[in-house]
Structure formats: C-alpha cells, structure tokens
Amino acid sequence: MERLNRTFFERAPETVAKELLGHILVRKTKEGVIKGTIIETEAYGDINDLASHARFGITPRNKIMHELPGILYVYLNYGIFNLTNIICEKTGKAGAVLLRSAEIIEGLEIASSHLKSSKHVKANEFLATGPGKLSIAFGIDRAFNGLDIVSSDQISIEIPKNTTGEFDIIEKPRIGIDYADKSKDLPWRFYIDGNQYISKK
DNA sequence: ACATGGATTCGCT
DNA sequence: GCGAATCCATGTT
Numbered sequence: 001m002e003r004l005n006r007t008f009f010e011r012a013p014e015t016v017a018k019e020l021l022g023h024i025l026v027r028k029t030k031e032g033v034i035k036g037t038i039i040e041t042e043a044y045g046d047i048n049d050l051a052s053h054a055r056f057g058i059t060p061r062n063k064i065m066h067e068l069p070g071i072l073y074v075y076l077n078y079g080i081f082n083l084t085n086i087i088c089e090k091t092g093k094a095g096a097v098l099l100r101s102a103e104i105i106e107g108l109e110i111a112s113s114h115l116k117s118s119k120h121v122k123a124n125e126f127l128a129t130g131p132g133k134l135s136i137a138f139g140i141d142r143a144f145n146g147l148d149i150v151s152s153d154q155i156s157i158e159i160p161k162n163t164t165g166e167f168d169i170i171e172k173p174r175i176g177i178d179y180a181d182k183s184k185d186l187p188w189r190f191y192i193d194g195n196q197y198i199s200k201k
Numbered sequence: 202a203c204a205t206g207g208a209t210t211c212g213c214t
Numbered sequence: 215g216c217g218a219a220t221c222c223a224t225g226t227t
Contacts, residue, residue, distance in 0.1 A: 121211080
C-alpha cells in the first residue's frame with residue numbers, strides 16, 4: 001500500500017478531515033500490526049475557530065498546531081484520555097484533524113489487549129469507536145506528540161487498494177464543544193453514512 | 202499561586 | 215439523562 005504524503009495534509013483541516021475517511025490507519029507495534037479504516041473525523045481550525053485549542057493564539061500546548069503538516073498532536077483530555085490529531089495547513093497556520101473513530105481490520109487481538117489493560121474503557125466489539133478509545137486501541141499516547149505520520153515507521157496512513165469502496169459522507173456539528181459560541185454549529189464533523197462504528201448518533 | 206473546566210466514557214437512575 | 219473519574223493547560227489574582 002501507498003502511504004499519504006506531506007502534500008495531502010498541507011490543506012484546510014475540513015478538506016483533510018473529509019478526505020481521510022476510508023483511508024487506513026496503520027500502527028506497527030512490538031506485538032504486531034494494527035490496521036483500521038478511518039470512519040469518523042473532526043476538523044479544528046485556527047484562532048478564529050472558538051472550539052479549537054488554537055483559539056488562544058500560540059501557547060506552549062498548541063504551538064505544534066502551527067507547525068509541520070502531517071505531524072501528530074496528542075493531548076490529555078479530561079485528565080483521562082489521550083486524543084489523536086494530525087496537523088494540517090501550511091506551517092505557520094493552525095489546523096488539525098481529530099481522529100474520532102476507526103473500524104479495526106487487522107490486529108484485533110492486540111487492540112483488544114490494549115483496551116483490557118486500560119482502566120476507563122470497556123473492551124467490547126467497538127474497539128476504536130470514539131477518540132479516547134481509538135488512541136488506546138492503537139497504542140497512541142502523548143509520547144507520540146510531534147511524531148511525523150508521513151515518515152514514521154511506527155504509524156502511517158495508507159491509501160486503500162480497493163477504490164471501489166464508495167460511500168456517502170455525513171457532515172454535522174462537532175461533538176462536545178457547546179462552549180464554542182458562534183463556532184459550535186460549523187459542520188466540521190465527518191463520518192461515513194450508515195457505518196456502525198460511529199462514536200455517537 | 203489559585204481556580205476553572207474540558208475535542209470522553211461508562212454506569213447508574 | 216446525569217454524574218464521576220482525574221489532571222493539567224490556561225486565565226486570573
């Protein structure tokens with residue numbers, strides 16, 4: 001399979017978020033390879049997006065959102081979960097895509113063992129459904145912050161060989177950002193229509 | 202130095 | 215539908 005390159009991520013987050021659907025997240029661990037089809041994403045913008053960490057301008061935490069497109073932004077949410085994002089836009093302009101849900105298609109047992117050793121999630125058949133669970137299932141923590149998904153040998157995104165997999169894309173407001181005032185209704189959550197691995201209805 | 206609250210998930214009411 | 219778990223980035227004093 002061919003992996004996504006820098007150019008893919010060097011665009012607006014809402015474009016990247018939409019186009020990532022159906023691509024394959026590949027994670028190489030010591031135990032083996034985990035692969036999953038990306039089912040759901042959200043886009044986060046720059047200082048003008050009141051739901052984005054970039055809304056405060058450049059701070060120590062969100063500095064990375066202004067850096068190289070294709071690197072990972074992983075942060076701790078609610079003191080409990082690591083959330084996985086990929087940086088978008090040209091260097092200097094903030095933007096990121098949150099990976100919210102995936103359907104695991106390879107390495108089910110490894111992903112399952114990750115969930116079982118985690119205190120706050122249930123290890124059911126929906127291993128990577130929801131951004132917190134996705135990060136656990138794929139073994140992504142804050143040590144991955146700044147890692148380059150374009151060149152890393154631990155993690156990559158690949159273009160599926162079978163391009164016959166057509167699907168409809170649903171665009172909806174983002175989850176869990178009611179505080180975001182005028183930005184909260186932006187249709188920047190994207191998911192594959194009818195797919196059962198959606199984080200929320 | 203302190204107070205606030207969150208890009209979640211699960212279990213109980 | 216609601217609240218707890220749990221911690222650190224950010225804004226305020």
